[in-house]
């Protein structure tokens with residue numbers, strides 16, 4: 001293939017990017033988007049604060065614009081995200097207990113129902129585990145509703161959309177020897193053993209000097225798929241420039257290609273200037289939309 005999407009398609013995979021609705025009027029941006037990418041994740045537009053800004057009043061305009069873009073270019077959608085401690089609307093931030101549990105489940109049900117038939121995979125729950133050596137859940141208002149909040153969210157998502165793949169998504173779960181990785185692994189193992197509907201695990205993969213691509217990254221991906229789930233690289237960006245950065249992107253691409261159930265890679269933005277951490281120049285296109293060495297490394301690996 002001569003583009004990321006077509007080359008990935010040749011291996012049975014997709015290649016995606018995060019997209020912001022506010023940039024869909026930028027023709028350089030949409031030109032690269034429609035040429036290169038076969039999967040789209042809304043960068044912010046399907047988060048809870050965007051889709052339910054007031055309780056039980058849903059707002060889908062920006063997210064629907066991104067879905068329309070995907071349809072027009074023949075790309076699929078990853079939905080991101082139904083339940084998360086961050087980017088909650090004010091009304092939800094101040095809720096707790098059984099009222100919050102009901103509100104969270106209503107949110108999952110309503111949003112997954114609105115997008116039923118239009119989403120390849122949902123990040124049902126995002127970032128629910130703590131960093132560091134504890135292997136514990138992250139403390140949050142959602143976690144304080146009871147340890148079963150994650151499986152309740154997955155069951156509600158499945159009831160609303162029987163066909164979307166349902167993913168758990170997190171960061172710093174790339175190194176097999178980290179407590180956080182092990183804790184997520186045990187949760188997925190437990191869910192599979194008890195029939196909780198989970199189909200996939202997303203590895204955000206925001207790499208930098210403090211969290212480099214671990215040498216056992218492929219092993220981690222493989223070990224998760226051995227539990228009977230797909231894995232996806234969901235928010236890839238890698239700090240750096242030139243051939244050193246290109247080498248890291250090649251390593252990540254090859255890790256996914258080596259794992260049969262690694263179904264696709266999504267980068268977290270198109271141009272470096274589109275990145276949530278733009279100073280790290282962590283993406284595949286420069287600020288002018290030109291292909292970087294990292295782009296060529298990924299395309300050649302696919």
Ligand code: XIL
Pocket residue numbers: 043044126204235276
């Ligand atoms: C980031 C967006 O890129 C920013 O625009 C926003 O201000 C904050 O969120 N993990 C996730 C993503 O799951 O949703 C985050 O996206 C980056 C970290």
